[in-house]
Amino acid sequence: MPSSTKKTRAQWITPKRAPYIFIAPAVLLLIFFTIYPVLQSFILSFQQVKGITKTFVGLSNYTRLLHDPIFYKSLLNTFQILIVQVPVMLFFALLIAVGLHSSLVKAKSFFRIAYFMPAITALVAASIVFMILLDENFGLVNYLLNLLGIESIRWLSSPFWAKVSIIALMTWRWTGYNMVIFLAGLQNIPKELYEAASMDGATRVKQFFLITIPQLKPVFIFTVVMSTIGTLQLFDEPFILTGGGPNNATMTITLYLYQTGFKYFDFGYASAIAYALVVIIAVISWIQMKLVGDFEE
Incomplete structure (x- = not known):
């Protein structure tokens, strides 16, 4: 050169x-x-797509959202799952983290790995296992219920129990993930705070509510916001377990978005749904950060 x-x-x-x-x-x-x-x-999102032809339609797709009953149904389903699943999951995650942080528990490494394993398990495989367990006729869960004298439950074909099944799968999968985050937060709390509280006569219960909970404020904000965002984007579980049924009872926003775009090829309207979801997530995340911050202060 x-x-x-x-x-x-x-x-x-x-x-x-x-x-x-x-x-x-x-x-x-x-x-x-x-x-x-x-x-x-x-x-x-401001266009209508037919084949390879794109036509500008202004706010027509967003106006259509306001009169779409399936969109409102999917929004309601998503919020119902969110309101139940996130608090239950975070409660169990905090409970397990506190237990594993305690000096009373032995073989901590084993239990940490065991609780975290669902988070790294392939979701498709986990969903198929849940489908087998919750099968109405031959599932292990209904078999055990029958042994106890309880009639079989239509886990995946009943609107109510289908939501319960999805919540159970999500809780099983993500509790260990949030447990690790809470555990990291607990390990960063100075031990001197607990020692000082013990000298002042504070019980373990008082120490938990007056020291542990306030010190975990950043962790609470992070887990609540991230769990909420994840639930609002819920797709895999209802797609595999129920396909959005029965009668759209488990149709979520992202599943409706997917079907609109890739089943009916209405990409303009699907894009409008996506940006409506972005706005919803942004608003709810901001509200949560304010509420959780005010609650912890």
């Missing part, structure tokens, strides 16, 4: 330019695979 070419490259790759050169591949990937699809989807 001619020395002049080497000299030109050396002059171009200066210390000031080097950082930008190194981050350029990551920035390009972000632009092409994240920013561009997001912007394109936003533009698509």
